[in-house]
Every structure is written in C-alpha cells, then in structure tokens.
Amino acid sequence: MSEILFLAHRIPFPPDRGDKIRSWNILKALAELGTVHLASFADDAADAAHLPALRAALGGRLGEAHVETRTTGKAKAGLRALITGKPVSLTLFDSGRMRRFVEHILADRPIGTVFAFSGQMAQFVPPGARLVMDFVDLDSAKFESYAEEGGPLAWIHRREARRLFAFERETAARAAISLFVSDAEAALFEGRAELPDADVRSLHNGVDLDFYDPQAVFPRMRRGEGPxxxxxxxxxxxxxxxxxxxxxxxxxxxxxxxxxxxxxxxxxxxxxxxxxxxxxxxxxxxxxxxxxxxxxxxxxxxxxxxxxxxxxxxxxxxxxxxxxxxxxxxxxxxxxxxxxxxxxxxxxxxxxxxxxxxxxxxxxxxxxxxxxxxxxxxYHWDLRLAPLAVIVGTSMRAEAA
The missing domain is CATH 3.40.50.2000 (Glycogen Phosphorylase B;)
Structure with a gap:
C-alpha cells in the first residue's frame, strides 16, 4: 500500500498558531488514510521537542520523522539569495540534511504522494515524485503588499515577490495538484500563473468547534470597567x-x-x-x-x-x-x-x-x-478535509489497478 511523505516548514504541533492549525489537521487526516512519514523544520529546540507529543497525538500512526531546527538567519539567507538568484523564502529554509532525509524516504519506502505544506518545502521534492503542493496562501502576493507600503525595504519585497512567484508557478506546473486555502487565493493564482494544464483546487480551513465552544470548560475572567x-x-x-x-x-x-x-x-x-x-x-x-x-x-x-x-x-x-x-x-x-x-x-x-x-x-x-x-x-474540520481522500487516493487507486 502506498505511503505518504508530509513536508512542513514548521513542525505541525501543537496547533497553536495559524499555520500549525492547518498543517496539524491535514497531517492527522492523512494519517487516517495510511502510513505517513514527516519531514519538517522547527523554529528552535523547544519547538522541535514537540515531536514525541505529536507522535502520541497520532496514536502510533506516524512512521519515520525528521525534525530539524532551522538555524539560517535572515541576513545569511538574504546574501545567499543575492548570490544564487533565488527568493529569500527558499534560502532561509534550504538544508542538505532535509534533502538527504527526503531522498532516503523516497528510496526506502513505497511513497505514493509527497504532500508539501507551504511553498518553500517544494525545493526538497525531486522530479518524478507525485507532489501535492499545499501553497495555503499566495505568498508572493503578500510580498507585493509589503512593497506597496513603501519604505527602505520596498525593493527587497518587490524582488521577493517576483522571484517567489516564478518559483510558485514552476512548482504548480509540475505538481499533480496544487492547493490553496480559499477559492479567492486559488483564483488569484490561476489568473496570474496562466497554467491551463495545472490542477489547482481550494482546500478550506475548519475550526475546532469542540474546543472553541462558549460552553466549554476553560478559565473565565471578570470583565473590567468599560467595553x-x-x-x-x-x-x-x-x-x-x-x-x-x-x-x-x-x-x-x-x-x-x-x-x-x-x-x-x-x-x-x-x-x-x-x-x-x-x-x-x-x-x-x-x-x-x-x-x-x-x-x-x-x-x-x-x-x-x-x-x-x-x-x-x-x-x-x-x-x-x-x-x-x-x-x-x-x-x-x-x-x-x-x-x-x-x-x-x-x-x-x-x-x-x-x-x-x-x-x-x-x-x-x-x-x-x-x-x-x-x-x-x-466549518467542521472533517467536512473541510474530506477531499483529501480523493487528492491522495488518486495514486493509491492507480497502483491497485
């Protein structure tokens, strides 16, 4: 049976910030479909230390895992970007160790799909692997917005927007499926990229309705004076x-x-x-x-x-x-x-x-x-992520046939 390799720019646990909320729920849903291996970065040692808790939360459904603390600073990444012509978003996350782990998993395990969460992780997926690319947002458009604000960094943001969009477009051209968090983001990318053969879809976020429930048990506070x-x-x-x-x-x-x-x-x-x-x-x-x-x-x-x-x-x-x-x-x-x-x-x-x-x-x-x-x-997560079975199952059905 095919297995899945999940790549993430930040360890998807605990789900206590926007990107981790989405990546954790997707990883959990993928683990219900088959064996999942994990390769991710961590912001620091404390972040990386969450791996055992992540394994426990998945109930033993996680295969091999590589969590690497990211050490490249913005200044060093910026210099590399100028030398190589790449966007800083890539040089900030570039890693030989990460690349070697991905090569190892692809060589040793029956990987049917590589699911990359966030665009910078696509650089670790070699040609020929079936790639599902979850861009989440169109990050290049975010840098365009930064540039429009002006200031001394505007030229850097404009450069990043151009270089990053070129990489996003190249990635979508080779991906089996490209995902965005909303119909608006997907439409924005499709309109700019002009890739008629690319399979671009939206995979919407949900919300934990049991946790974020006004009737749940959690510490309450007294309201002070004034609204x-x-x-x-x-x-x-x-x-x-x-x-x-x-x-x-x-x-x-x-x-x-x-x-x-x-x-x-x-x-x-x-x-x-x-x-x-x-x-x-x-x-x-x-x-x-x-x-x-x-x-x-x-x-x-x-x-x-x-x-x-x-x-x-x-x-x-x-x-x-x-x-x-x-x-x-x-x-x-x-x-x-x-x-x-x-x-x-x-x-x-x-x-x-x-x-x-x-x-x-x-x-x-x-x-x-x-x-x-x-x-x-x-907005139940189960409802929002139901399409994952088809998105990942495509390769499994083809292999069975």
Whole structure:
C-alpha cells in the first residue's frame, strides 16, 4: 500500500498558531488514510521537542520523522539569495540534511504522494515524485503588499515577490495538484500563473468547534470597567503588528471608554510600546486565548495586509463573539456580512461599527449567535478535509489497478 511523505516548514504541533492549525489537521487526516512519514523544520529546540507529543497525538500512526531546527538567519539567507538568484523564502529554509532525509524516504519506502505544506518545502521534492503542493496562501502576493507600503525595504519585497512567484508557478506546473486555502487565493493564482494544464483546487480551513465552544470548560475572567475589544494573533508577524498599531492609533481614539487587548505571544517592541496607553493592554503569551475571546465585548480583525483565511476570525465566530473585520480579514470566509459578522473598511467605518454594536447589546449577541451557527454549519474540520481522500487516493487507486 502506498505511503505518504508530509513536508512542513514548521513542525505541525501543537496547533497553536495559524499555520500549525492547518498543517496539524491535514497531517492527522492523512494519517487516517495510511502510513505517513514527516519531514519538517522547527523554529528552535523547544519547538522541535514537540515531536514525541505529536507522535502520541497520532496514536502510533506516524512512521519515520525528521525534525530539524532551522538555524539560517535572515541576513545569511538574504546574501545567499543575492548570490544564487533565488527568493529569500527558499534560502532561509534550504538544508542538505532535509534533502538527504527526503531522498532516503523516497528510496526506502513505497511513497505514493509527497504532500508539501507551504511553498518553500517544494525545493526538497525531486522530479518524478507525485507532489501535492499545499501553497495555503499566495505568498508572493503578500510580498507585493509589503512593497506597496513603501519604505527602505520596498525593493527587497518587490524582488521577493517576483522571484517567489516564478518559483510558485514552476512548482504548480509540475505538481499533480496544487492547493490553496480559499477559492479567492486559488483564483488569484490561476489568473496570474496562466497554467491551463495545472490542477489547482481550494482546500478550506475548519475550526475546532469542540474546543472553541462558549460552553466549554476553560478559565473565565471578570470583565473590567468599560467595553473590551480583543485582537488575537502572533505578535511578531508583520501583518498583525501593522493591524494593531493602525487600530490603536486611528480607530481606538474614536471609540470612547473602550479598552483594547492585544493577545498573542512574542510581541515586538513596537507592539509593547502601544501598552503605554492606559486603554491598551499587551498580554504576550496567554495560557488560553478562549479566556480573552470570551471576555471580549467585540473581537476585532483590522488587518490591512492579509492572505488566505484568518483563523482568528473563525475562532472568535465559533466562540459566538461578534466580530468586526476588515475586508482583507474577511476574504475567504464563507459567512454573510451583517448577519454573521460585520465587515468595515477604513478607520471611520470600523469605529462607527464598533460604537453601534457596543450601544446595541441585543444586536451584538444576535450576530455572535449567528456566527456560531455558521461555523457549525460549514466549518467542521472533517467536512473541510474530506477531499483529501480523493487528492491522495488518486495514486493509491492507480497502483491497485
């Protein structure tokens, strides 16, 4: 029986950030289909140490595994990129050890499909292997957005966008199937790549509806004085940093008496400085984000740069909280604005929407309840990942025939 090799740019466990949430659920679903081997990077030694817990969570369904702590810094990767003409996204993750492990698995095991999670992992898949490429988002478009912001790094971002898109296009041309997290991302790639023979599909994210359940057991907190607005996310990630700075500086002043909690690990100095405002709280890492989502009067997602689907929005909706999202944060989410959440473009529109919901608790509760129902209707992970059996099973059926 065919086996699967799963490649990931970050160890897919624990599922405590956006990319790990998707990669973990996909890995778990693939393990139900057959033996899966894992090759992934880790951010540091603490991240790599999660491998035993990952094995235990899969209940013995994981074969060989190689988890490598990534040590190449951005400066070194940037120099390599200039010398080789490659995008930094590739040189940052390049590794001879990773390449040798992949070659070993392909030589020694009956691998029917290599499932690569995130574009930079495609560089380790040799020609001839059946590749399912989960791009998740169109990363080259993200770098285009960075370049449009201007500044001294704009030329670097433009170069990265060009070089990375060329690699994304080459990868999709040789992949058996290319996946994106939303129909919008898939359509954007297809329109730009112009590869009529490429099989490009969307594989949507879900949400853990048992965990993100307002009736679940988790630590609750007492609400303080004044309305609480909450943003959740990894706070060393540039789009999140941009979002909270912009919100604190342009939207929050137009919402009297409201407090703004920025909830997420690794806040950079620019985020920590926001906490000098009496109305802004920067929490850093918290034991359970549900505690803060549950305490929020409103959850805000004011991202100006975003790709794919925002798990933070899905999680807040699953928790039955009213969400106010920017158009970028709403893209790819299958819900009805005005019923399941509010979508507001720009500082004035967001401030107005927040003030209106804060003054109408009945409408806020109605939107929160509708959000939870929408997640229950369409966002179970089992439903979202059901196509994996066909995506991976193609090679298994051909082999059996």
């Amino acid at each position: 609480l607005l909450v943003f959740t996310g990894q706070m060393d990630y540039a789009p999140n940093v941009d979002a909270v700075r912009w919100f604190a500086e342009t939207v929050l002043p137009a919402v009297p008496k409201a407090r703004f909690a920025i909830v997420g690990r690794n806040p950079i100095e620019a985020v920590n400085r926001l906490g000098t405002d009496d109305r802004v709280l920067v929490t850093g890492a918290v034991p359970d984000t549900r505690t803060w989502i549950d305490a929020a009067d409103l959850v805000v997602a004011p991202l100006r740069i975003a790709r794919g689907v925002q798990n933070k929005v899905l999680e807040a909706m699953a928790m039955a909280r009213p969400v106010i999202a920017s158009p970028a944060a709403f893209e790819g989410i299958e819900a009805m604005p005005g019923r399941d959440l509010l979508v507001a473009d720009g500082a004035e529109a967001q401030a107005k929407a927040i003030r209106q919901l804060l003054s109408d608790s009945v409408r806020a509760a109605t939107i929160g309840a509708a959000a939870r129902r929408r997640m229950q209707e369409a």
